[in-house]
Amino acid sequence: MLELQDVTKTYVQTRRRVEAVRGISLRVEPGEMLVLLGASGSGKSTLLHLLGGLDRPTTGRVLFRGDDLGTLPDDKLTALRRERIVHVFQFFNLLPTLTAAENAALPLLLGGVPAAEARRRADEALERVALGGRSAHYPEELSGGEQQRVAIARALTVRPEVLLADEPTGNLDSATGNEVLSILREMAGDEGRSVVMVTHDEAAAAIGDRRVRIRDGRIESVA
Ligand SMILES: Nc1ncnc2c1ncn2[C@@H]1O[C@H](COP(=O)(O)OP(=O)(O)OP(=O)(O)O)[C@@H](O)[C@H]1O
Numbered sequence: 372m373l374e375l376q377d378v379t380k381t382y383v384q385t386r387r388r389v390e391a392v393r394g395i396s397l398r399v400e401p402g403e404m405l406v407l408l409g410a411s412g413s414g415k416s417t418l419l420h421l422l423g424g425l426d427r428p429t430t431g432r433v434l435f436r437g438d439d440l441g442t443l444p445d446d447k448l449t450a451l452r453r454e455r456i457v458h459v460f461q462f463f464n465l466l467p468t469l470t471a472a473e474n475a476a477l478p479l480l481l482g483g484v485p486a487a488e489a490r491r492r493a494d495e496a497l498e499r500v501a502l503g504g505r506s507a508h509y510p511e512e513l514s515g516g517e518q519q520r521v522a523i524a525r526a527l528t529v530r531p532e533v534l535l536a537d538e539p540t541g542n543l544d545s546a547t548g549n550e551v552l553s554i555l556r557e558m559a560g561d562e563g564r565s566v567v568m569v570t571h572d573e574a575a576a577a578i579g580d581r582r583v584r585i586r587d588g589r590i591e592s593v594a
Pocket residue numbers: 382383384389390391409410411412413414415416417418
């Protein structure tokens with residue numbers, strides 16, 4: 372469903388080039404939970420950005436259901452990122468002036484869904500991440516784990532086909548991290564959804580169906 376074909380990504384700066392991804396082919400299967408593991412700087416976030424169309428490859432192709440993300444016009448790519456391949460960022464990106472429910476509803480509102488419908492789906496998503504009682508709270512009134520769950524709920528309101536999560540447990544204690552992991556695990560396979568999760572943490576990685584180890588921009592192993 373989502374596939375990297377011999378992809379490279381080179382960042383060119385004035386004084387030097389960084390070959391962040393050096394030739395990776397990888398297929399994300401429908402319904403699977405795929406984990407990207409690797410040391411800091413190995414290229415995991417870059418790969419996630421390429422998979423989500425947040426960045427375009429230097430060479431190679433990124434295919435989503437047959438469409439080449441690298442050549443999709445910007446407006447199509449924006450719509451796809453809002454509705455079909457959704458990113459959950461490490462630092463949540465919640466808007467501080469919006470409540471949990473408003474944050475969760477935002478992508479739907481931006482996509483033109485009527486307010487009442489958006490609100491209903493946001494409430495439903497907050498229930499799924501066990502935050503039904505926190506919908507009127509602002510981000511600063513929530514714990515780190517709760518904020519992370521709101522970020523996941525916001526991704527879920529649009530019922531994406533692919534959920535991309537960068538270090539979703541990176542800032543959490545292990546108990547809270549485990550809650551977030553089990554939510555992500557539940558999301559994979561639900562409605563055929565694929566989840567791709569980046570982590571440093573071997574214990575967190577164990578929850579995936581497959582683990583892809585990245586080293587210096589290349590795949591070291593798949594298990
Ligand atoms: N915008 C950029 N411009 C130049 N170099 C970059 C840029 N983004 C990332 N890099 C470099 O590309 C390499 C891969 O970075 P990336 O963020 O993908 O690593 P990572 O595996 O996610 O690391 P971490 O675990 O620390 O988040 C690093 O050497 C980084 O310095």
